[in-house]
Amino acid sequence: MMFAKKTEQKFGCYCNVFAVWSRSSRWQKASKCKLHIQNLLCSVKVQRTRTECMVRQSRSDIAQLAPYGRFREALPKAKQFYEDERRLLAYDQVKYFCTSILQSFSPLLNQNDVHLLPDETKEAMAGLIFAASRIGELKELQIIRSLFVQRFGQKFDKDCVDLRPGNLVSSEIVKILDTTLPQDAITPEIIMAISQKYQTDFITFVGSASLNNLGNADSDTLARREKATKENPKCLHTDRGESQERDRSKFMR
Template identity: 30%
Template sequence: MGKKLDMLLGKTNKYSSKVRALAKLALSRIPVLKKQHQSRLSQERSDVAELLRLGYHDRALLRVELVMRDQSILDALAMIEGYCKVLVERAMLIEKHEKECPQELKEVVSSLIFAASRCGELPELHEIRGVATKLYGKEFTAQAVKLCSGCGVNPMIMRRLSMRARSLESRMEVLGEIASQNGITLQSANTNKETHPVAEHEEQPELKSDINHLGDDDMPLPAQSSRDTESSPEVTDSGMAYQDAVVAAQDAFLSAAVAAAAARAALELSRMDIALTL
């Protein structure tokens, strides 16, 4: 009864009052941050366009990453601004569910808790997270920070505040948009060539080394020739088969030496026979 009476009289407890005050402070700070990021974004887009005019497509592609990050921050700030407005208008719901986050505010509170760890420019979000932890427990806060199943965090703000590097396809899309807005013809082939030298060799085979252009009959195969020599038997005049030319040569030398010794022995024997006859 006391809580209902306080609500009728426009009174709120300390938690709802603090949440409303923090949300209002964030709302007063967000326009300043949006202006800063918008100015930075305009300068970064201008830098990308200038790099494209100078033909530095690889550098422009890298600079696009900054453009996309600032644009994501601007989108996230717009969402945070909307959530803070909801908190200001519906802070009374906190009093009805002091131990459990109201279903109507679960996405709002969970998304702001998630954003608190990634938006250091808004210290009010950290204080709102502290209030939510006191009201709903550490587990509720941990689920939002870790993006557990059923945490209630808006998937859109997850993507906008993601720290992952942007894919090449998404960067190329933004690069093409900036080029189109500034009347610049985007040479995608050159961009791919400068940023991906491996792809350059695949698309331009004339830049490969000469050995890659040789046909099957022209390919030098010294290792294969060696194997063929080892596996192909060397056949001598005597009909014996050898697996190595060096071995065959050695055997031929030994055979010649034996033949010479035999010839000398025959000569000595013939001399002895002549002497005995005389």
């Protein structure tokens, strides 16, 4: 009588299945996402520098118009000033979100369920997604947002962009990017305050620059004296030698 040969299940099969599952759960584009976040930090720095120049220019223009009562001409510049100021705050928030994600990036490698990520990482991701829908000049934000959608799904993205109930977007970034300035919010008093602030800062800057120039001049003089002393040590005794010669001539007389 023939008996069928009993086949034994090999442990290696389970190992292969586990290896395939682990590879599928690991984020293949993690390094790409990390690189774009690092590039985003560089772009934020560049955009912040440009916006700061625009803020200074707006302040200067307002300071030239406000003292002469030209508030109608200063009004659009004041509105632009406040918009640029809010943009600077938004850049600071984006920088904070990027830093938070980079500091704890390892959970993103193996976890594709956004609800199982650390709270700080989830809030930073939500902030970047929300900022990507409101800030168009930072191209890396759009790329990072698309990578998050591929990894964590469309629902998380929609919750952040549309501010649906239960979203994880911080109230601070929402206040910065979703607050519109009323038409009558900027009064002549506010314009005058901007002008006075610019004049105060300008006077302080000029005063500190003058003090620095004086300090540099004194240090340069001392440096030249030290150099001359090293090159010709006898110069230290020149005055004393001349006085001794005068004393001798008086004695001979």
